[in-house]
Amino acid sequence: MKMIIGGAFQGKMAYAKASYPDILWIDGRKCSFAALETCAGVYHFQEYIRRMLKEGKEAQLLALVERLPQVNAGIVIISEEVGYGLVPVDSFERKFREQAGRICTRLAACCDRVDRVICGIGTVIKAEACNTLAKEGNNAHED
Amino acid sequence: MFYLITGGSGSGKSEYAEEVICKLWEQENSGKLFYIATMVPEGAETGAKIERHRQMRDGKGFQTLECYTDLAGAAAKITEDNPESSVLLECISNLAANEMYREEGAGPAAAEKIMTGIKVLQKGCLHVVVVTNEVCSEGPANTAEMRHYKEVLGRLNGRMGETADRMIEVVYGIPVEVKG
Numbered sequence: 001m002k003m004i005i006g007g008a009f010q011g012k013m014a015y016a017k018a019s020y021p022d023i024l025w026i027d028g029r030k031c032s033f034a035a036l037e038t039c040a041g042v043y044h045f046q047e048y049i050r051r052m053l054k055e056g057k058e059a060q061l062l063a064l065v066e067r068l069p070q071v072n073a074g075i076v077i078i079s080e081e082v083g084y085g086l087v088p089v090d091s092f093e094r095k096f097r098e099q100a101g102r103i104c105t106r107l108a109a110c111c112d113r114v115d116r117v118i119c120g121i122g123t124v125i126k127a128e129a130c131n132t133l134a135k136e137g138n139n140a141h142e143d
Numbered sequence: 144m145f146y147l148i149t150g151g152s153g154s155g156k157s158e159y160a161e162e163v164i165c166k167l168w169e170q171e172n173s174g175k176l177f178y179i180a181t182m183v184p185e186g187a188e189t190g191a192k193i194e195r196h197r198q199m200r201d202g203k204g205f206q207t208l209e210c211y212t213d214l215a216g217a218a219a220k221i222t223e224d225n226p227e228s229s230v231l232l233e234c235i236s237n238l239a240a241n242e243m244y245r246e247e248g249a250g251p252a253a254a255e256k257i258m259t260g261i262k263v264l265q266k267g268c269l270h271v272v273v274v275t276n277e278v279c280s281e282g283p284a285n286t287a288e289m290r291h292y293k294e295v296l297g298r299l300n301g302r303m304g305e306t307a308d309r310m311i312e313v314v315y316g317i318p319v320e321v322k323g
Binding site for chain 1: 151152153154155188277278279280281282285289292293314315316317319
């Protein structure tokens, strides 16, 4: 599993296409639950999280996150980093950014590679064997 | 050692900070391990957060000290009776808000008050790990008050960063070394 993260409009998609030129990407803003389990890559993953939370499907979302490393270990996830501002006044926004953080933290633990893109330039912040999750069980995401 | 640990919301910085201070403390094999808690238990959401953190710390050997304002006072309590302590302070963003907005807080002197407390800890403890927050990179147009808070916290982070032996940004659970 791999992730490409970074702020909005930092060139994540272009970087992803250059890094993984041969894969098909699905859009987190509209893709289905099942599609995520089989796709090669997904972009706007944070919007998938937002959508599921909006629709009240938090439990399914968290279950998918737990399953994803097993059922689609090759997936490349592009997600916008959120949570670098003041705590939002709106309670849904607070929940979204907290869950976006926790979910991406959980997924990043299973990634053998995580790239962070700033100003179009990617830095590999994690590159290692994919075994953290299997070893540590589920204590990384108690909420 | 003085560690400054920062990161966005839900990034796993608390877990990482706990790991760091526990490792430092275990290596020393002396002194006590303290956790300075700064979140005021107001409302259900905050209560749940505090409970989650309590469970995370449970069984790791921490003595918890509540400190909503006056860090220097809490720091002195620790350092006077317990030399060679290892302390985890979490977090500066709460402490700054408390000092700035609570009645018993320092108001305009918030930053100075917090830095005084940090210095007491740095001087009297073996190891200090401070958790802070990245709040300045995102968000819609701010009110003057929001801007002011960002400025206070941003500058505090800068001052702590200056004296830090190591500074780490935790990105989705991944420690990214900024200084050290």
